[in-house]
Amino acid sequence: MLDLIREIETNLEDGWEAASRVELQTAEHTRRAVARFTRAMWLTLAILLVFNSERLVTWVNGFGVGPVQDTVVALSAAWNERMQVSGFTDPSVAARARVNELRDASWAEFELRVDSERARAQEGARLLRGRPGSGPG
Template sequence: MLDLIREIEMELEDGWEAASRVELQTAEHTRRAVARFARALWITAALLLVLNSARLVTWTNGFGVGPVQDTVVALSAAWNEQMGRAGLGDPSEAAREKLDTWRMMRWSDVEIRLDDERQRAREGARLLRGMLGEETG
């Protein structure tokens, strides 16, 4: 590794200063990439906290026994109750139910459903073409 750095230094006009600038640019690029990832992670955690409070309760119930853990479990249960009262968990529950129905389908059922959707799309296109044909004719 040191040989590679020494070769880079010899190729650059400014020697150590140029290598340091390259290293600083690389470090800055890495820092920005990590910051972007951390932001995305926090946003994802916040969305899960808001939209999936039932899973939060399930997760926290697996914690050990202790004063901090008991507090976290109680807070997550209270949060889930408030989310249920406000109805904010309904979209995630509806999406989960829809995915569960798709998971339980056999492949032949999926093919039938896809064929039905294709037929509906063809019918819609035919109706649209008919309406366009009437206006120009």
């Protein structure tokens, strides 16, 4: 890194000021990258709060005992109840059930599913193409 800074200093007529500008640009780029990452994490947290509230309850139940922790556990349990009543947990429950079903499948069942999906895809492609000679050719 020091070699790079020295090379920048010798190539630019401004010397240390140029190196400082490069460092400032690098710091600004890093700050922007961290800000984008932080926004992505907040968005992920919001999605998890909405669609995976039962996992949130499981996670906060592992907290220690105390007034703040008890409040967080109570709020997450209430949030999970509201999400279940509203039906927002249904997609995550269905996805988790499907993943568990695939985990429990044997290789023979897996190969059977792959073959049936391949057959469905070929049938769909055949239907999209239509009969030979029926097109506007």
